[in-house]
Amino acid sequence: MSNTVIKVENLTKQYRLGIINHGMLFQDLQSWWARFRGKEDPNTRIGEHVYCHTSSCNYKQDSSFLALEKISFDVEQGEVLGIIGRNGAGKSTLLKVISRVTCPTEGQVKLQGRVASLLEVGTGFHPELTGRENVFLNGAILGMSHSEISNKFDEIVAFAEIEKFIDTPVKRYSSGMYIRLAFAVAAHLEPEILVVDEVLAVGDSQFQKKCLGKMSDVGKEGRTVLFVSHNMNAIEKLCTSCIVLDKGRLAANSRDIREVIKRYLFDKTDQQNISKWVRTNEDFSNPWFDPLSVTITDIEGNALEMPLSNNQDIWVQIEAEMRETDPALTMGYALYTEEGHLLYWSYQTDVSEENWPITKTGISNWRSKIPSHYLNEGCYRIEVIGGLHFRQWIFEPGKKTPHVEFQISGGLSDSPYWIARRPGILAPVMEWKIS
Numbered sequence: 001m002s003n004t005v006i007k008v009e010n011l012t013k014q015y016r017l018g019i020i021n022h023g024m025l026f027q028d029l030q031s032w033w034a035r036f037r038g039k040e041d042p043n044t045r046i047g048e049h050v051y052c053h054t055s056s057c058n059y060k061q062d063s064s065f066l067a068l069e070k071i072s073f074d075v076e077q078g079e080v081l082g083i084i085g086r087n088g089a090g091k092s093t094l095l096k097v098i099s100r101v102t103c104p105t106e107g108q109v110k111l112q113g114r115v116a117s118l119l120e121v122g123t124g125f126h127p128e129l130t131g132r133e134n135v136f137l138n139g140a141i142l143g144m145s146h147s148e149i150s151n152k153f154d155e156i157v158a159f160a161e162i163e164k165f166i167d168t169p170v171k172r173y174s175s176g177m178y179i180r181l182a183f184a185v186a187a188h189l190e191p192e193i194l195v196v197d198e199v200l201a202v203g204d205s206q207f208q209k210k211c212l213g214k215m216s217d218v219g220k221e222g223r224t225v226l227f228v229s230h231n232m233n234a235i236e237k238l239c240t241s242c243i244v245l246d247k248g249r250l251a252a253n254s255r256d257i258r259e260v261i262k263r264y265l266f267d268k269t270d271q272q273n274i275s276k277w278v279r280t281n282e283d284f285s286n287p288w289f290d291p292l293s294v295t296i297t298d299i300e301g302n303a304l305e306m307p308l309s310n311n312q313d314i315w316v317q318i319e320a321e322m323r324e325t326d327p328a329l330t331m332g333y334a335l336y337t338e339e340g341h342l343l344y345w346s347y348q349t350d351v352s353e354e355n356w357p358i359t360k361t362g363i364s365n366w367r368s369k370i371p372s373h374y375l376n377e378g379c380y381r382i383e384v385i386g387g388l389h390f391r392q393w394i395f396e397p398g399k400k401t402p403h404v405e406f407q408i409s410g411g412l413s414d415s416p417y418w419i420a421r422r423p424g425i426l427a428p429v430m431e432w433k434i435s
Helices: 025-037 091-098 131-141 146-160 175-188 198-202 205-220 232-238 257-265
Strands: 004-016 064-076 080-084 106-111 115-118 193-196 224-228 241-246 249-254 276-278 289-297 314-322 329-337 342-347 362-370 378-388 392-395 403-408
Touching: 004 091, 004 224, 064 091, 064 106, 064 224, 064 241, 064 249, 080 091, 080 205, 080 232, 080 257, 091 106, 091 224, 115 175, 131 146, 131 175, 146 175, 175 193, 175 205, 193 205, 205 224, 205 232, 224 232, 232 257, 241 257, 249 257, 276 403, 289 378, 289 403, 314 329, 329 362, 342 378
Parallel strands: 080 224, 080 241, 115 193, 193 224
Antiparallel strands: 004 064, 004 106, 241 249, 276 289, 289 314, 314 362, 329 342, 329 378, 378 392, 378 403
């Protein structure tokens, strides 16, 4: 397709552990020199156990590792592609191959346009040069003319917020200053493809928001962004499509960001991706209220898949058999945080008496809504509680009772300021008016 700017076909990257074949010349020379001198290889990863003695070297000869295995996908112009996966899944390796930092073992990557990569702090910077000189150096690497860089220079420096230090050698920059300038250069010199790894975690929260906003603008301008992050809120808000890597393989690829995130956080082969308790042989017998199941559902009573979004209403549904009615009966639930802090109790008798739900013997569903934009990101536990008011507990808080756990992730608000988890236990979106 003419709109396809990145085409990855059957991409495989294999590393031979312990062999001098790192994919970059200077690392190969380092390893060769260490081996020649009988020293430990400085490029050996922890856990490989590749070592050298003075008298003889003991390098693994046949050990290999597939960082990427037969990956294929396309990225269209103007698309913001999120790449997620656990540590060691192959995300950074994929970006390095796409950025032509390292070569694939098999397969190919076809690119249309200039690529600006921000893979790690200080990528493409010469430590002895000043910030000003590095801006022009990076621009030249991207194929920009001197006049084109000059036209963007003031905008780059203002975005990076390092005006006072622009003529200071970057070797004296902090990691935060490094990343500010590096991102400003990569984003403002108008590459057709912008590749960003998790390096934004180095900056402060305000600068992260600026970067995320800039990447969103880059996508709206018709340029393409590849974005690796462990921040699911940023992925959900920023990206138009998403892929999941798992042990070097492509596990998911979809424009349904929410569905991909669910698959990443909760394996679809795991049947516990819904939050439901069903009575088995546990003894909760009492003369009044016999719980059969507890489920987190939508308004229609359908069990919801984890994780839940902050911007959706969720319902606590308790299916039970009423054996004997009593006007003092109060049933409900207690909501706890992951750390065990009680948020609140809720009973069916919390409203005025004329609005109490009618209870009668037989099997029935007791349902209560937790409104949207209320709970913060995190894991929660719901326990059934209840009893005969001022007479006795049937299900005492903190004791063994039917319970379910669920997770909130994403959907915090429509505000661009809340990409990450909000401070505090709750994350309500309150109505504001100014007069």
